[in-house]
Amino acid sequence: MAGADLLQPGWEVFVDFRLFLLDQNKGIYLVLKDENINKMCFHAVMLDASFDRVIPLEAFTDPSNGYLVGDTCVFGAEVFVCKERRRGKEECITLNARLTYKHPWRIEKFSKLKYEWIESKPFNALVLYPKGRFGGKGNHVALYLALVDPKSLSPGTKILTEVTCRIINQEGHGDHFVRKGKHLFSTLDSFAGWTYFMPLEYLSRADRCYLLKNTCSMEAEVIVHGIGKQLC
Structure with a gap:
């Protein structure tokens, strides 16, 4: 800008x-x-x-x-x-040395998942809609990252992050499917991701090895750049 x-x-x-x-x-x-x-x-x-x-x-x-x-x-x-x-009140962002969190998630019996969405339980939860959500329902996988307990944040606190989510090529001879983004997490904005993360047709392609023996492996990498607090 x-x-x-x-x-x-x-x-x-x-x-x-x-x-x-x-x-x-x-x-x-x-x-x-x-x-x-x-x-x-x-x-x-x-x-x-x-x-x-x-x-x-x-x-x-x-x-x-x-x-x-x-x-x-x-x-x-x-x-x-x-x-x-x-904004009526100023905010102060404290830039930290980069703190990186990685969370692998292995989902078995992928095609037999019955629920509309499932989630992992690390510091940040990965939330997966295996059959899509909103406009991508039935044709895309939707994947989001959510703070597990946003209410535990102090009022006015925001977390400046850089997020990378990957669906892993399990044979190791091809590229992983990757999407990246930035988000400012807070109590009022604790959910971020992609409704059209990956086409279901692409996920199931045998040559990509994203879905192997009906198992899908993914990973979230979160880099925390800073913590913001509202000034009185």
């Missing part, structure tokens, strides 16, 4: 944004969406947002799609500022 240094302390800017990629053959734009980050609240410790997976490289470089022509591509961005506000 450009010009952030010109804004007053305590500012927040709520935006709705989307990115575009031009099909240079047809003169039309592909709209790039990610429902988890299209709407963002920018503030002093969250000045950027990005798409972890924009478009498959094979599709991007395919000449018939027109995205890369003459070694040139054209991107566009559309940003709507929904609201700007200055």
